[in-house]
Amino acid sequence: MARAFDIVGFDLDGTLLDTSATLTRAVNHTLAQAGRPPLHIEEVRPLIGGGAKRTLEKGLERSGGYDPEDMKRLYPLLLDFYGSNISEGSFPYPGLVDALDHLQADGVRLTVVTNKFESFALKLLDEVGLLGRFAAVIGGDTMGKGNAKPSAMPIREMIVRAGGGSAAFLGDSIYDVLAAKNAGIPSIAASFGFLAGPVEELAADAVIDSYDELIPTLSALAGRS
Ligand SMILES: O=C(O)COP(=O)(O)O
């Protein structure tokens, strides 16, 4: 079958992998150092997507209040714990590997654009055995401070690093949809990810409820443009 797009880009947390158990453990480990009560995974899930710093800031707000001095002390602890336990409890969403196989068999180049640090993204993807699939992995720090999603810059960079061509982007947060829109490429929202509200609020060009829907959705989007 002819491919719908030359490049398909993926967000990482809440899109390729369910990382919520690992991040909840890291957040709770950090909150405990500050004598704060733990948060439930359901509370942490919608706080993921803007990078670990933002997740911790929001976690502190929810567990008794945010204080920049606490943050300065606690953020390195979070990074240290998370970096040392990055893949424990994180898993690909059902159907992901089949969908990637299908896309690669059609000659599609696969990429990742995440707001995680690039080094963390590389380590995590390597440990779950997916790193070799991706022509490019762009992190929240790859393009420099202030240039993470929703900036168009990491999406443009992903297209350049993957060798150019038509592209679409799949993600689970408003940062993903806005980054794709800002870069002028179609966006797809993963309703199975870490949503902070109804998936419709993301206003993506299409929505998938599982990876079984990805290939037909890409074809429909390509036919529309
Ligand atoms: O919040 C994070 O650590 C990164 O999240 P993302 O992979 O969804 O961009």
Ligand SMILES: [Mg+2]
């Ligand atoms: Mg995400």
